[in-house]
Structure formats: C-alpha cells, structure tokens
Amino acid sequence: MPNDFNQQIIEEFRANAGEVGGPFEGARLILLTTTGARSGERHTTPVAYYADGDGDVLVIASAAGAPKHPDWFHNLVAHPRVTVESGAFTYEATAEVLAGTARDDAFARAVEADPGWADYQARTSRVIPVVVLHQIPSDGPPNVSASSMGQYMQLIHDAFRRELALIRAEIGNAGPTLGAQLRINCLTFCQGLHNHHTGEDIAMFPFLADSHPALAPVLDRLREEHERIAELTAELKQVISANPEGTAGPADPADPADPVDPQHVRKEVERLTAALEAHLTYEEQQLIPILDAPAGAAGPAH
Structure with missing residues (x-):
C-alpha cells in the first residue's frame, strides 16, 4: 500500500x-524508484543521501532502526537498476550494496555528518546496509524537468544555490x-560547478555568440x-586538501585522521558564495529572456 506521508513528500x-518543508526541510533528499522484488511494480521512496564522489551517492537502509530492512532495499537487491530524482536531474543508476570495510567507512562518515544514524544502528541487531548508487552514463543532455532552455538554466542554478546553502549550514x-x-x-560541489561551466563555455556560449552577436560583451563577462x-x-x-603542519602528502577527504579547520573552509566558501551568486544572477538576467524568447525576438543584453 502507498504510504500517504511518503506520497506527500514525493x-x-x-x-x-x-x-x-516540514521535518525534512533543509535535508539532503532524493527520490529513489525501485522495482518490486516480488511484484515487479515500480515504487518510489524519499531517502536521505550523501555524496560519494564521481557522481555517485550513498543511501542508508536504516528504516529508523526497525528490525527489518526497508522494502526499497530488498527491491534493489533483487533489481539493482534504479531511477534517481535529485530535484534538478533524473537519471538511471546501478545499486551496489557495500560490504566490510567499505560499508563501515561509509557508515562512519554518515554518523559523523549526523549522529542520528548511530542511534538507528543502536536500536537494531541487524547491520544497517549502506548502498552506493552509480549513475549510468547516457548519451545526450541530462534529463531535466524543464519546458524551456531558460527554465533549464534556472533549475540548474537553483540546485547549485541549494547545495551551497546546505554546505554552508x-x-x-x-x-x-x-x-x-x-x-x-x-x-x-566544486566538480559539479566546473562541469556546468565547462558545458556552457563549449556549447551554450558559442551557440549564443553565433545567434546573438550583440551578446558578445555579456558572454565575455560570463x-x-x-x-x-x-x-x-x-x-x-586546496584548503580542504591541506594537511596540518608536520604531515606528508595531501589530505584524504575521506580520512578523519587528516584534520581541516572549518573556520578556514568557511571563509573560502563565503568568498565562493558571493562570487557565484552574483554570477548566477547576472547570467539569469541576461540570458534567460533570450533563451525563452520566441524565434526572432531578443531580450536584454546590457
């Protein structure tokens, strides 16, 4: 039976x-769609996630410390191909259940980020599974629920704003x-922003330069x-990777033995936030009217 609370969140x-909003306001959530282990039907569940690098994300089958694994976990064990909705993007992924040290390290990272996971583990005798979702590469542009290029840009920008706000918090x-x-x-976040700007530099901006020559000063500024x-x-x-004095080599982001001062990181994040917000706002003001204009029309470029 559908869960009314989950359906409202979905x-x-x-x-x-x-x-x-509500109890999950400001939380890291995705929608995970799995195929029923017995029914073969598709089921969508809101789940918390953590970044795992290289486009992968981690999800934790805690079921709030219940004695049994959640249904969605049984589903993806039977059918590892899943669909992930991030808010901006929808993509297919392959689910891998972590084991041994890989599972323990990932769970420890989650506990460090939110001690509530340790509370869930303490409530149950089962070992709470950790699953990594590997995005399946696809040809063509990303799947974004946007009806126009302007809306596409706004959704992507807002996703960056939301992620940066989470990181700052x-x-x-x-x-x-x-x-x-x-x-x-x-x-x-840094890698995602780099990929987005690289895509604009090699695809969107040359297209706009050819179709709207008057945009040249705007594109140069961007x-x-x-x-x-x-x-x-x-x-x-560089700050995140900096080792404390007296240690050798770069820090490992996943190694808590390599301490990094959050005050130093906060300053760098605030600098990035100010520059990025100004950039995104200017780009939206200048390009969205043109991207969404009817053929032959032109928006502001000043």
Whole structure:
C-alpha cells in the first residue's frame, strides 16, 4: 500500500524541484524508484543521501532502526537498476550494496555528518546496509524537468544555490575539524560547478555568440567570471586538501585522521558564495529572456 506521508513528500519534492518543508526541510533528499522484488511494480521512496564522489551517492537502509530492512532495499537487491530524482536531474543508476570495510567507512562518515544514524544502528541487531548508487552514463543532455532552455538554466542554478546553502549550514554546525563527509560534499560541489561551466563555455556560449552577436560583451563577462570562480574553487579545494603542519602528502577527504579547520573552509566558501551568486544572477538576467524568447525576438543584453 502507498504510504500517504511518503506520497506527500514525493509530490512536494517534484512540484518544487527537490525542495520540501516540514521535518525534512533543509535535508539532503532524493527520490529513489525501485522495482518490486516480488511484484515487479515500480515504487518510489524519499531517502536521505550523501555524496560519494564521481557522481555517485550513498543511501542508508536504516528504516529508523526497525528490525527489518526497508522494502526499497530488498527491491534493489533483487533489481539493482534504479531511477534517481535529485530535484534538478533524473537519471538511471546501478545499486551496489557495500560490504566490510567499505560499508563501515561509509557508515562512519554518515554518523559523523549526523549522529542520528548511530542511534538507528543502536536500536537494531541487524547491520544497517549502506548502498552506493552509480549513475549510468547516457548519451545526450541530462534529463531535466524543464519546458524551456531558460527554465533549464534556472533549475540548474537553483540546485547549485541549494547545495551551497546546505554546505554552508553543515560547516556552521561542524566541530573543531571538518568532517570527511563534508569535505567530500565540498569537493563534489566544486566538480559539479566546473562541469556546468565547462558545458556552457563549449556549447551554450558559442551557440549564443553565433545567434546573438550583440551578446558578445555579456558572454565575455560570463567567461571571465567562470575563470574567477574556477580560481575560488581551486583555492577551496586546496584548503580542504591541506594537511596540518608536520604531515606528508595531501589530505584524504575521506580520512578523519587528516584534520581541516572549518573556520578556514568557511571563509573560502563565503568568498565562493558571493562570487557565484552574483554570477548566477547576472547570467539569469541576461540570458534567460533570450533563451525563452520566441524565434526572432531578443531580450536584454546590457
């Protein structure tokens, strides 16, 4: 039977591009669609997630510490191919249940980010599974629920804003050192932003330059801002990867033995936030009217 509470979250999630209120406001949520182990029917469940690098995400089959694994876990064990909705993107993924040290390390990262996971584990005798969802590469543009190029840009920008707000809040709640999971979140954000700007530089901007020559000054400014933001993300990554004095080699983002000062990271994140917000706002003002204009029409470019 459908869960009315979950269904309400699903509908709100889809209606608001991944944002929900109530008890899950500000939480990291995805919608995970699995195939029923026995029924073969498709079932969608809101689940918490953590970044795992390289486009992968982790989900935890806690069932709030219940004695049995949740249904969605049994489903993906039987049928590992799943569908993931992030709010901005929808994509297919392959589910891998982690075992041994890989599972323990991933669960420890989650506990460090939210001690509630340890409470769930303490309530049950079962070992709570951790699953990594590997995104399946696909040809063509990403699957985004947008009816126009302008709406596509706005959704992507808002997803970056939301992720950056989550990271800032997590840094604000950090202890004396930056946790491994938060470091991975920061690095994942930086990589995603780099990929987005690279796509604009090699595809969208040349197209707009050819179709709207008057946009040349705007596109030049946006390219320059991409370079400045790339410098800021490089500086943030350098801070995250910096080892304390007296240690050798770069820090491992997943190794809590390599401490990083959250105050230092917070300063770099604030610098990046200010530059990125100004860039996104300017880009939206200048390009969305043109991207959404009827053929032959032109929007503002000043």
